[in-house]
Amino acid sequence: MTNATNTSTPVTTGLYIGGSERQAASTLEIADPGKPGVTVGHAAAAGPGDVDEAIAAAKAAYPGWSALSAQERAGQMRAALEGIADFRDEDAAILSQENGKIRMEAWVDSLVFEIRWNLALALADEVEATKVLPPAPGIPVTTTVAFQPLGVVTVIVPFNWPIAILAASLPHALLAGNTAIVKPPPTAPLATTRVVQRIAEKLPPGVLNVVTGKDADMAALITSPDVAKVCFTGSVGGGQRIMEMAAKSLTRVTLELGGNDAAVILADAILDDTHLDRLYAAIFDTTGQICMNAKRIYVHRSRLDEVVAGLAGRLEQAVIGYGLQEGTTMGPLHSPAQKAFVTELIEEAKAAGADVREYGSLPTDPALQGGNFMRPALVIDPDPALRVVTQEQFGPVIPLIPFDTEEEGIEAANATWAGLCGSVWTADPATADRVGGKLVCGYVWVNDHGATRLDLRAPFGGMKQSGMGREQGIEGVRAFQDTRAIAHLEPADPSGV
Structure with missing residues (x-):
């Protein structure tokens, strides 16, 4: 060695x-x-x-x-x-x-x-x-x-x-x-x-x-x-x-x-900078390549614009580049195959008429040309049948899907093959316990999500x-x-x- x-x-x-x-x-x-x-x-x-x-x-x-x-x-x-x-x-x-x-x-x-x-x-x-x-x-x-x-x-x-x-x-x-x-x-x-x-x-x-x-x-x-x-x-x-x-x-x-984690953002969710920073990290840490990242965002229709604006503002500040370069906030995907897969999901969503918004600039350094870099993307109100919703993206793209009732949000969150993690975003602890208790997954966060927020003393699976x-x-x-x-x-x- x-x-x-x-x-x-x-x-x-x-x-x-x-x-x-x-x-x-x-x-x-x-x-x-x-x-x-x-x-x-x-x-x-x-x-x-x-x-x-x-x-x-x-x-x-x-x-x-x-x-x-x-x-x-x-x-x-x-x-x-x-x-x-x-x-x-x-x-x-x-x-x-x-x-x-x-x-x-x-x-x-x-x-x-x-x-x-x-x-x-x-x-x-x-x-x-x-x-x-x-x-x-x-x-x-x-x-x-x-x-x-x-x-x-x-x-x-x-x-x-x-x-x-x-x-x-x-x-x-x-x-x-x-x-x-x-x-x-x-x-x-x-x-x-x-x-x-x-x-x-x-x-x-x-x-x-x-x-x-x-x-x-x-x-x-x-x-x-x-x-x-x-x-x-x-x-x-x-x-x-x-x-x-x-x-x-x-x-x-x-x-x-693998996971296809749902974050359920209810009508009374706190969406200040602290909570939006948490949500952003939950989605885009490690360029989206974490099994317990949020992979689907279900947002009460009354709060959709706030969530989109909050994530967009943070994505506009993302620095896509080499992992060891000072100031880089989002590195490349690990493999060319994964980059091709995530690109395919984004293009499929565009072709289906979804509102796809991409952010940031790819690196211009000649040494990085051809690297596995991608611009992160939001897919707003896509058809739930699209693969960007039904499959684990494992990359810097996230679907944001509106719902109208608590029951509708829970049902959509559970309508997946996966059951790793999930999260509930609400100002009311009783609501958090009620909704979190209905999510079919092994670990549930309240007003948070992601690997960096995991209680390392608790059983996980x-x-x-x-x-x-x-x-x-x-x-x-x-x-x-x-x-x-x-x-x-x-x-x-x-x-x-």
Whole structure:
């Protein structure tokens, strides 16, 4: 693992298996999404044999790691995290280049990892909690219900917030007593690999491993009978493939998949600068490439013009450019394919007669020509059947759809395949609780929305096709444990009574 001292030096990362870094027979070339033809670095491309060795290393480390108490594991994990902030600026620069997002967001990506890791360690006292069921009529046993770890787990993260997303599950899995293999995204693996390896180097060999490479060579991370669980964050299609592969060995899965989040803005919503800033960030952070971003805005008809004007005023100030350039507020999309898809959605809406308004100017720097940059867009009062409404855009475009009654807004918000997050915007707390309680999704904000506003202590996950299982909190720890009951037969009363 090279220590890049400046952002123009290509970064090289290897595999980390069983306590040792190693290279592979080939590498992945990591492209810069903002600068066509520029290579950010190279990541080792593991072959099937490397993957098998990573699984074997994690399996060998499991007995010793799981035998420790939760407090002992927490102590080692706390020590392993020390110094992570020392590399944050460097990691952020690398992540910005391989991902495309602005430097500030890349810096926060690593910060959230540290926060989530420490929040997980604070749960150590709850990990080994037990419940005792006393004898009852017809049941002459005292039963202790306890928790035990599963074994080897695989954690697969996406390109958009890979380091932060990793910490929604990895520390919980390790704290529960499992050993782990991390698979960073193949198109943006460099910064994530660096962070994971630094931590793994301070843990017993094999407890934490990291492998990078092509998805086609990684199947054993899901199908191996030695892998007890797979935790995957990504698209619905990716989740379906993971679930199908895991079914062959009945491997358990936690899936945090795509979202089509609805923000429901009621007639009494507070639409001052503070709230409009929150709404804008909820839509356009990371150029719209966050699963829990607002993807559909349902606005009471009486407030539509205010919302459009508020978002338009902020979009007019957007600076579209390279993620590491000072002043840039919106970087490129991660891939040419995603840019083409979002462009298609916008053009389809225009062709259908929707009111489409685009903002900002594309960068003029010759080095950025052909990069995955897009002008953000508002699509006002579109046909609800258009794909810009029904599909997850994952880009800088948002439909704004008016409604007339609260019931109509709720019905429209729920009329989707997705159920990740949602939000209610109202001045009345009772209304917020009533409407929020009717949204079919795993997480609801009130007068806010988005990843930066997530309570990192609370369980997080989706309903419907947005996934299954929960991450974060003690629920996230339990997701990497199984229950075990031990029943003791009550001794017979020697008096015979």
